[in-house]
Every structure is written in structure tokens, then in C-alpha cells.
Amino acid sequence: xxxxxPGGNLPLPGxxxxxxxxxxxxxxxxxxxxxxxxxxxxxxxxxxxxxAPGARLHGDSLTxxxxxLRSGATRVTVVVSPAEPGTPLGRLPAPVLQVTDPDGRPIAxxxxxxxxxxxxxxxxxVYRRGGGWKLRALGQGYADGLAGLARDFGVDVIEDATPSPxxxxxxxxxxxxxxxxxxxxxxxxxxxxxxxDFPSPDPDGFLGPVNSARSGVGSPPVAPDARLTSxxxxxxxxxxxxxxxxxxxxxxxxxxxxxxxAGYSYITVGEHLVSGPRTxxxxxxxxxxxxxxxxxxxxxxxxxAAVASVSGGRSGDTYWTALWARPLAPGxxxxxxxxVVDLTNRERARAGLRPLxxxxxxxxxxxxxxxxxxxxxFYSHTSPEGTQPWDRAAAAGSRMRAIGENIACGQRSPAxxxxxxxxSPGHRANILKRDFTHIGIGFAGGGPAGTYWTQxxxx
Numbered sequence: 001x002x003x004x005x006p007g008g009n010l011p012l013p014g015x016x017x018x019x020x021x022x023x024x025x026x027x028x029x030x031x032x033x034x035x036x037x038x039x040x041x042x043x044x045x046x047x048x049x050x051x052a053p054g055a056r057l058h059g060d061s062l063t064x065x066x067x068x069l070r071s072g073a074t075r076v077t078v079v080v081s082p083a084e085p086g087t088p089l090g091r092l093p094a095p096v097l098q099v100t101d102p103d104g105r106p107i108a109x110x111x112x113x114x115x116x117x118x119x120x121x122x123x124x125x126v127y128r129r130g131g132g133w134k135l136r137a138l139g140q141g142y143a144d145g146l147a148g149l150a151r152d153f154g155v156d157v158i159e160d161a162t163p164s165p166x167x168x169x170x171x172x173x174x175x176x177x178x179x180x181x182x183x184x185x186x187x188x189x190x191x192x193x194x195x196x197d198f199p200s201p202d203p204d205g206f207l208g209p210v211n212s213a214r215s216g217v218g219s220p221p222v223a224p225d226a227r228l229t230s231x232x233x234x235x236x237x238x239x240x241x242x243x244x245x246x247x248x249x250x251x252x253x254x255x256x257x258x259x260x261x262a263g264y265s266y267i268t269v270g271e272h273l274v275s276g277p278r279t280x281x282x283x284x285x286x287x288x289x290x291x292x293x294x295x296x297x298x299x300x301x302x303x304x305a306a307v308a309s310v311s312g313g314r315s316g317d318t319y320w321t322a323l324w325a326r327p328l329a330p331g332x333x334x335x336x337x338x339x340v341v342d343l344t345n346r347e348r349a350r351a352g353l354r355p356l357x358x359x360x361x362x363x364x365x366x367x368x369x370x371x372x373x374x375x376x377x378f379y380s381h382t383s384p385e386g387t388q389p390w391d392r393a394a395a396a397g398s399r400m401r402a403i404g405e406n407i408a409c410g411q412r413s414p415a416x417x418x419x420x421x422x423x424s425p426g427h428r429a430n431i432l433k434r435d436f437t438h439i440g441i442g443f444a445g446g447g448p449a450g451t452y453w454t455q456x457x458x459x
Contacts, residue, residue: 362440
């Protein structure tokens with residue numbers, strides 16, 4: 001069974017899959033085509049309309065059978081909301097997604113970062129890529145309930161007579177008046193999309209309040225970076241073009257791939273995707289009043305930041321991408337690998353096992369494989385050419401008789417990746433296998449998931 005992180009994905013087996021979210025939640029789903037919009041209300045599956053072609057809701061479980069979806073459907077987005085309408089998800093137990101195959105065997109598990117004031121969470125999506133279907137973990141929240149979500153996906157919603165705030169995706173409306181036009185807010189218009197032309201080095205008040213908030217918790221200031229700005233703008237354009245927030249744009253390229261393509265090699269990356277604010281100052285204000293976003297903004301690990309927004313597109317909303325990053329410097333790879341080895345050996349010590357020794361040949365094989373997964377955007381113990389972990393170890397020069405491998409994608413730190421492995425029975429068994437004596441670690445940034453980790457064991 002795979003443990004997924006936001007943005008992580010995996011191929012699905014043939015036939016249907018069942019996704020389940022236990023707890024005080026309502027599960028619903030939206031069936032869409034490549035436009036990201038439903039064709040009509042019949043594509044919205046929820047407790048009052050529990051079935052559509054290829055998708056059926058029963059209690060806390062949704063079964064999706066991709067071949068039976070209506071003609072043109074390419075995506076099913078799984079949504080959770082509180083069973084008691086209007087309750088912030090942050091007041092409830094964290095939702096956990098369990099995915100099983102047609103025979104009831106576990107396929108994947110996804111525990112998203114704990115929500116805050118959001119009342120709806122896009123939890124995952126089943127989507128078509130090429131000739132097959134895949135599952136992607138999301139974890140994107142909305143603050144204005146199912147009505148705002150439905151409108152973004154093109155579902156007609158009839159409001160009651162009670163006045164309600166104007167819709168904003170992921171953030172509440174900001175009541176202040178729009179700023180008067182100045183020389184700092186000139187725009188470029190591209191195919192109906194409005195792209196603010198923020199000047200450097202501080203784009204209309206973004207870095208000032210950001211660094212003030214960082215200073216307040218003892219974190220060093222972040223500096224602007226033109227490569228990150230380019231990547232942020234490309235992703236905001238991609239989201240506006242399809243009219244929805246997403247870790248990938250309509251072109252299927254992740255923001256991490258855009259950062260890498262812009263020439264920025266990183267050791268860690270943070271990201272905020274939001275629609276609604278009209279200025280960078282409003283965007284920063286939203287981040288500071290949202291727990292998860294505030295932690296990222298104030299994270300001492302980051303040294304660079306960038307923001308970009310695009311207005312218009314399918315929905316007319318303003319879509320924002322903010323990037324936080326630290327570049328990959330000489331020495332970062334050895335330090336990262338050493339920390340993973342140290343954390344792994346701590347777990348072995350707790351189990352009364354001898355520590356693993358770092359091995360140069362296993363390290364070479366592990367690093368090459370992480371870099372390959374990032375560069376070619378795949379995630380599997382079997383390479384596209386069919387090689388297995390023992391093949392790669394032997395090719396690097398290892399002569400060890402027993403070989404094992406753990407891989408992971410999306411984790412931001414050695415502590416996070418080792419914790420994830422230890423929470424998974426199969427990965428934990430490799431870490432605590434008595435027969436293993438040596439280890440090699442690989443890490444690479446890029447690809448759809450952002451980070452790719454490899455532990456290669458030998459004995």
C-alpha cells in the first residue's frame with residue numbers, strides 16, 4: 001500500500017476502486033472532462049444524488065469505475081465536507097482517505113495536512129493519463145462551502161434567501177475597495193488573462209510584510225528570485241486557463257517541474273495556491289491568518305520567495321501562486337543523506353538492531369535512481385526499462401547478496417520521509433531488517449511530486 005502526500009500519484013489497477021473517508025464527514029464527487037467543468041448537475045455525486053455513470057456513493061465510501069464513466073469524462077474529484085454544514089474542518093478529526101481495489105485490497109492511504117478554517121476539502125482525484133487511470137492526492141481547501149466549490153466546477157447552485165458573502169475560492173472575501181491604478185499596477189493581457197506586472201525587487205508590497213512576519217518568529221528574511229517568479233507566473237497562468245486551482249495546470253506539468261526548468265535546483269520548496277485576493281498585500285494577509293500557510297511563510301528553511309497572479313480565464317477569478325524555496329548548495333546532498341541515515345539508525349537502535357553503514361556503491365545507485373524518477377516523472381521500484389533495485393545496485397558495483405529498497409516522493413525533509421516509511425509496514429520492515437548491514441540514500445528535486453527519495457539497503 002502506498003502512503004501518498006499532496007501531489008503524489010500512482011497508477012490504478014483495472015476495474016473500479018473504492019475510496020473511503022470515515023468520520024463526521026460527507027463524501028461527494030465531481031465528474032469532469034478536460035475543461036475541468038461538469039456537463040450538468042448530474043455530474044455532481046453527493047448524498048441527495050448518490051450515483052452517476054461510473055460513480056456511486058454509499059455512506060462514507062465512493063466507488064469509481066473509470067470505464068463506465070459518461071462519455072468524455074477524464075476526471076473524478078473526491079471531496080469531503082463536515083456532516084454538520086458550516087463547521088470548520090479544523091475542529092474535526094483529520095480526514096484520512098483509504099483506497100481499495102475491486103477485491104477490497106488496500107491500494108493507497110492519504111492523510112492531508114490538517115485543515116484550518118476551510119469547510120470543504122478536495123481530497124483526491126482519479127484521472128486519465130494516456131491510456132490508463134491514476135490517483136492523485138490533493139488536500140486543497142475551500143472556505144466557503146460546497147456552493148463555491150460547485151460553482152468553480154460549473155454546477156448550478158440555487159442559493160436560499162439568506163444573504164451570503166461573495167464567492168472566493170479558498171479564502172473569504174476581502175471587503176476593502178480595490179486600489180486606485182498606479183504605475184505599480186500596470187498589466188499585461190494574454191489571451192483574455194490579466195497578468196499584473198509587479199516590479200522587482202519587492203513586488204507591490206509582498207516581501208515587506210513577509211519578512212516582517214518572518215522576523216517576528218526569528219526566521220531570516222527571504223530574497224526575490226527571478227527564476228521562481230517565472231515558475232510562479234507560469235503556474236498561475238496555467239490555473240487561470242483551466243479555471244481552477246491545482247498542483248498541475250491543464251498542461252499536466254507540475255510547479256516543481258517549472259521550477260527545475262527555470263534553472264532553480266532546490267533542496268526544499270513550499271507552495272501556496274489561492275484564488276480571490278486582489279493584491280499581494282491581501283494575499284499575505286490571508287497567509288498570516290491561516291495556520292498551515294503561516295507556518296510555510298515563516299519557515300526558517302526557506303531563503304527565496306516569489307509570487308504571481310493571473311486574472312480572467314474561464315472563471316474570471318484571480319489565481320495566485322507563491323513559491324518558497326531553498327537552493328541546492330554544495331554539501332546539501334551529503335548532509336541530507338547523512339541525516340536520513342542517522343534517523344534510520346535511531347529507529348534500528350530502538351529495535352535493538354545494529355546500525356547500518358553508509359556504502360558508496362549503494363549511495364551511487366540510490367542517487368541515480370532518485371534523479372531518474374525526478375527527470376522522467378515516474379515513481380516505481382521498476383524503472384521504465386524494467387530494472388529492479390538489485391540490478392541497479394549491481395550496476396553501481398555492489399556485490400552484496402541481499403538488496404532492499406524504499407522509495408518516497410513529496411516529503412520535504414529527512415524527518416518527514418523517515419517518519420512516513422516507519423508508518424508503512426513494508427517500508428518499516430526494510431528499515432528494521434536484521435540481515436541488512438549497509439545503506440545508500442538518494443534525493444532529487446523536480447518531477448510532478450517535487451522530491452524523490454530512495455533508501456537502498458544491502459547485506
